[in-house]
Amino acid sequence: MTDYLPKEVRAGLDEARKRDLRRRARLRVFAGDDVYPILRFWETGFALDADQVVHLRGLVDIYDGPRHLYQCLIVASGVEEGELICTMKRSTVARDRPALDYVRDENAPVGYLPGE
Template identity: 45%
Template sequence: MTEFLPKDLLDQLNAARRQSRRKRATRVVHVGDEAFPILDYSDGGFAVDADDVPRLRGLIDIFEGPRHLTQALIVASARDGDLMRYEFKRNTPAEMTAPVDFERATPPVGLIARD
């Protein structure tokens, strides 16, 4: 059916489809000071818009809203239509607490009262 539509109409439909995917994206990949929406995410990797995002590589951070999810090392996998797919070489979940360099004293669980 798409063979019968004019090229400018097809371009507008594709642009509207890309805009809709971009609005639905909740996860974002941060590379340095730049952030790009993730259009497709799985355990093995993610996909971004190939036309709007420069070629990514190396260490990246993935956020969902303000929450830091993972820090990952990525490699470009393949171009899939208007998406560029990336695979994780290393994917480390982000920790919300920092490790401590000392042993914490544990308080007593229960105290025996004096009579």
């Protein structure tokens, strides 16, 4: 159907679709001081609006509102149909506490009381 529409109408429809996706997007990419809304997200990557960012590589953080979800390493990005497709090499779930380097004993004390 879009093959029969004038170029200006197709561009307007694409812009309206992108604007709607940006408005509904809850996930955000933090790359240094820059923040971009994620249009689509899947297991091995995500899509950003190519009008906002042309190229993205390196270590980024993904947030859902104020909640830190992932720390990701982007190894490849390319533009397809107006979207910047970012491929992740790794995606690590963000934790609210540091990782343990040992097995914690379930009977270990929770804390120590100071002696008198």
